[in-house]
Amino acid sequence: MQPGERLLVRGGSAGVGVVAVQLGRALGAHVTALAGARNLDFVGDLGTHEAYDYAITRPADLPRFDVVMDTVGTEHPAYRRLLTPSGRMVTIAFDVDRAAASLSYIAASTMYGRRRVCSFSGRPTHRLLADLTRYVEAGAVRPVVDTVFPLEKIAKAHRALEAGGVRGKIIVRIV
CATH class of the missing domain: 3.40.50.720 (NAD(P)-binding Rossmann-like Domain)
Structure with missing residues (x-):
């Protein structure tokens, strides 16, 4: 861009x-x-x-x-x-x-x-990841988490994605 x-x-x-x-x-x-x-x-x-x-x-x-x-x-x-x-x-x-x-x-x-x-290739280069890191550190890009689900609620997390309207990412906590 x-x-x-x-x-x-x-x-x-x-x-x-x-x-x-x-x-x-x-x-x-x-x-x-x-x-x-x-x-x-x-x-x-x-x-x-x-x-x-x-x-x-x-x-x-x-x-x-x-x-x-x-x-x-x-x-x-x-x-x-x-x-x-x-x-x-x-x-x-x-x-x-x-x-x-x-x-x-x-x-x-x-x-x-x-x-x-x-x-999208799904294989970002080191340079692109370094650029993204700089934007995050500068506060220009901030992660947005909609909901954190425990692993045992993964089906509920999937249903939330299918329903749409999610703001940002849904996280599944494995530990």
């Missing part, structure tokens, strides 16, 4: 989205987030310039973005169309109801067209 670029974070109030919003702001981006209605003030407090209720906001209602960070995994084509000509989209999720089509779309976008969709 470059200062002044426009960033859209889908799932701005969930675990990865919370960090994406804060990092975008720390990097000087103009940050927009999609979140549930009850979490709009929350993502605003994290640093968004605009926040929209995902339940009533259609992709066509949104402006163009230089970067789309997708933590939801649905409607890839609609959100890809929001990219500027040199824009890029990063996704950490795919549509579980249409897995083959979703994954094929992501793969094809890396070969065709200027506005590419990249999937």
Whole structure:
């Protein structure tokens, strides 16, 4: 990200989205987030310039973005169309109801067209982790924990994730 670029974070109030919003702001981006209605003030407090209720906001209602960070995994084509000509989209999720089509779309976008969709590798470099550490130490990125569950309540933790509306991360205490 470059200062002044426009960033859209889908799932701005969930675990990865919370960090994406804060990092975008720390990097000087103009940050927009999609979140549930009850979490709009929350993502605003994290640093968004605009926040929209995902339940009533259609992709066509949104402006163009230089970067789309997708933590939801649905409607890839609609959100890809929001990219500027040199824009890029990063996704950490795919549509579980249409897995083959979703994954094929992501793969094809890396070969065709200027506005590419990249999937997160899950193997961050030492340099990226060091950068993130500096942002945390400076207070620009703060971890947000929704709930801590003991290991014996892991099923309840999973149900909370499935229900949605989580703010930040759910932690399962193993010890």
